[in-house]
Structure formats: C-alpha cells, structure tokens
Amino acid sequence: MNIFDRRAKTWQKERALYHPENELCYYLKDEVGYRLYDNLSDIMRKFSTVVDLSCGRGSFSKNIGPEITDELILCESSEKLLEHCVGPKNGVQVKKMVVDEEKLPFAPNSIDAIVSNLSLHWVNDLPCTFYQIFHALKNDGVFLASIFGGDTLYEMRSSFQLAELERLGGISPHVSPFTRVRDIGNLLNQCGFTLQTIDTDEIIIGYPSLFELMSDLKGMGENNAAIRRCLHLNRDTMLAAAAIYENMYGEEGKIPATFQLINFITWKPDPSQPKPIRRGSAEFSLKDIDKVDEIIKKKGHVDLNEDRRQ
Numbered sequence: 016m017n018i019f020d021r022r023a024k025t026w027q028k029e030r031a032l033y034h035p036e037n038e039l040c041y042y043l044k045d046e047v048g049y050r051l052y053d054n055l056s057d058i059m060r061k062f063s064t065v066v067d068l069s070c071g072r073g074s075f076s077k078n079i080g081p082e083i084t085d086e087l088i089l090c091e092s093s094e095k096l097l098e099h100c101v102g103p104k105n106g107v108q109v110k111k112m113v114v115d116e117e118k119l120p121f122a123p124n125s126i127d128a129i130v131s132n133l134s135l136h137w138v139n140d141l142p143c144t145f146y147q148i149f150h151a152l153k154n155d156g157v158f159l160a161s162i163f164g165g166d167t168l169y170e171m172r173s174s175f176q177l178a179e180l181e182r183l184g185g186i187s188p189h190v191s192p193f194t195r196v197r198d199i200g201n202l203l204n205q206c207g208f209t210l211q212t213i214d215t216d217e218i219i220i221g222y223p224s225l226f227e228l229m230s231d232l233k234g235m236g237e238n239n240a241a242i243r244r245c246l247h248l249n250r251d252t253m254l255a256a257a258a259i260y261e262n263m264y265g266e267e268g269k270i271p272a273t274f275q276l277i278n279f280i281t282w283k284p285d286p287s288q289p290k291p292i293r294r295g296s297a298e299f300s301l302k303d304i305d306k307v308d309e310i311i312k313k314k315g316h317v318d319l320n321e322d323r324r325q
Contacts, residue, residue: 017139021092022116024137028071028093028236033106033325040234041072043218043274047161048074048132054280055159057085062127066090066151069116069134071236073101081106090114096236116144126215131160136193137240145206149255155285158208164215164275165193170264171228171256171272178256182249196277208281209224210288216276221269225257228272 026272031037052075055065063085067076079087086108091097094113102109114120116138118132129148148158174287200213223230232238260270282288 017242019137019139020242021117021137021139021240024236024240025093027233027238027240028091029095031234031236032095032099034230034234036236038072040231041074043220044071044133044235046218047141047276048076049078050278051075051130051132051159052078052083052162054278055157057271058157061085062157062303064088064125064127064238066121066126068114068128068129068148071096071132072099075104075130075132076262077101077154079103079107084106086110088112088126090116090273092116097121106209113255119144119147119151120252121147123150123155126151126153126156128157128159131162133161135160136163136222137222141194142202142205149206149208152283152284153255155287156283158282159280161191161276161278164277165195166217166273166275167193168272168274170260170270174256174260174263175252176258176298178252182252182255193275194277199277199279203281207284209284211279211281213277213279218274219271220274221271223268224270225253225260233254235299 031040034040061082062084064086065079066088067073068090070089073089076087080103084107087103087110089097089100089102089109089111089268091111092098092115097113100111112120116134117140129152135141135144152158186287196213196215200211203211214250229238249269264270301322
C-alpha cells in the first residue's frame with residue numbers, strides 16, 4: 016500500500032526551485048549533509064565510488080573532495096533539481112543520474128558507499144529500497160544516512176489537529192508520517208546489514224510564525240506529499256492553527272519547530288570485518304564487576320592505573 020504520492024513529491028521539488036529564497040531554505044539539509052560528510056570522512060578509507068542518493072541541491076556532495084572518493088554519482092528523482100545540484104570539489108569525477116529511490120539501477124556489488132541525506136522518509140517501500148542498496152554495495156561497503164524521525168514537527172501536527180477539531184469537527188493529515196528508530200534497525204537487520212550504529216538527534220529551529228515555517232518547508236521541497244493529504248487548507252483553520260501554535264509553544268516572539276533526526280551507519284558483511292567472540296567464552300561474569308581489581312591481581316595482570324600512566 017502506497018502512503019506517499021511519489022509524482023507529487025517530484026513536482027514539489029521542482030516547484031521549490033522557483034521559491035524566492037530556495038537556496039536559503041536549504042539550511043537544514045546543508046547542516047545534516049555536512050554531518051554525513053564528516054562521518055564518512057572519519058572512515059579511514061578512500062572509496063572508489065560513492066552514491067549520493069537523492070542529492071537535492073548538493074548539501075552533501077559539495078563537501079566531497081578527492082581524498083574521499085574518485086567518483087561521485089549524483090542521483091535525484093527530479094531532472095530539473097539534478098541540473099541545479101552543486102557538485103563536489105575539483106579532482107572528483109561526477110556522474111548525474113535521474114533515479115527513483117524505489118527502483119535503483121545499480122548492478123550488484125558495484126558501489127563502495129551509498130549516502131542519503133534526508134530523503135528516505137518519502138519512500139513507500141523502505142524495506143525494498145534497503146534491500147536494493149544492500150545488493151548494490153560491494154562486500155564491506157557502507158550505507159550512511161539521515162532520515163526524519165517520528166517526532167519531527169510534532170508541534171505543527173498537534174496545532175493543526177486542534178484547529179481542525181475546533182473549526183471542522185475532524186482532522187486530516189497535514190504532516191507526513193515518519194518512521195521510528197526501532198523500525199530502522201529491524202529493517203536493516205532483515206536485509207542482512209551488519210555492524211549497525213543508530214542514534215537520534217534533534218534540531219530545534221525558531222520561526223516568527225507558522226507561516227514562515229511552512230514557507231521554508233516548501234522552499235526545501237519538504238511539504239506534505241501523503242496521498243490522503245488535504246489539498247485545500249481553509250483560511251480560518253490556518254489562522255487558528257497559527258494562533259494555537261504560538262499559544263502552546265511560542266516563547267519570546269518565536270515558535271519552535273522540532274526536527275528529529277535518525278542517523279545510522281551500517282555495513283554489508285565481509286569476512287574481514289570483526290566478529291563477535293564465541294558464545295560462552297567469557298572469563299568473568301558481569302555480576303563480579305565490583306571485584307574487577309581483585310580478579311585482575313589474581314590473574315597476574317599489571318595494575319590498570321599504572322598501565323594507563325605508561
């Protein structure tokens with residue numbers, strides 16, 4: 016069952032190009048894109064081929080240099096947006112491809128690293144996309160991504176729900192549904208990924224009002240694309256939602272908007288990767304953790320403090 020209108024999302028990305036402040040609206044994706052680049056650069060390896068899946072305006076790719084990779088493949092579902100994508104630094108070969116995240120064109124075992132910057136929350140069949148990414152990666156290839164979590168824009172969601180209950184007697188979805196942390200971990204496990212590291216973070220941004228928040232979401236192509244979304248927003252409902260938002264969450268003339276980020280890095284299995292030790296091979300029990308110094312002395316080990324000083 017499809018949740019999102021993928022064609023509408025492509026149109027939204029293209030319309031965002033004509034937003035009067037389109038480049039400025041990418042501040043959130045630029046911040047997360049730099050964090051992804053920073054995490055990738057921490058891996059002590061040069062990748063022959065890196066894929067920037069749903070590259071947007073290049074929030075991730077513009078940071079990449081020849082010390083990271085020899086070839087960068089920029090992928091985007093919108094051809095017009097792909098034309099405006101900022102490429103990487105000199106010394107990196109760039110290839111641009113129009114790609115639907117649900118139908119990846121890559122051959123099995125052909126890519127060293129795949130990176131996705133705030134795009135996978137619009138995919139209908141996330142397990143299938145993860146499965147395709149897994150097969151496209153080479154052994155010991157890395158999959159690195161950030162995705163919006165379930166608490167994203169909860170202030171906006173609750174404000175619209177209260178406003179519609181008051182004015183219309185019912186509610187309709189104005190904020191897209193987002194995934195949860197445990198779902199990401201389960202899906203990655205089912206696809207065969209290993210060595211997972213998943214964490215969450217929150218970025219809270221202050222806006223003058225609900226109207227500026229909605230304008231910036233449109234400017235970065237992140238307006239609602241759910242199939243059952245409300246296509247026409249009543250003016251009275253909008254004004255009521257803005258007033259409720261400010262009354263419930265506003266502080267010092269600003270309203271906060273919370274963006275929950277689910278960040279993860281995971282690997283395709285390879286014999287060279289570290290393996291867990293054999294079950295039952297532990298020499299000590301965790302119930303004796305308070306006696307660790309005594310146990311070490313009995314085993315004839317060097318004093319821990321002395322060893323650290325050396």
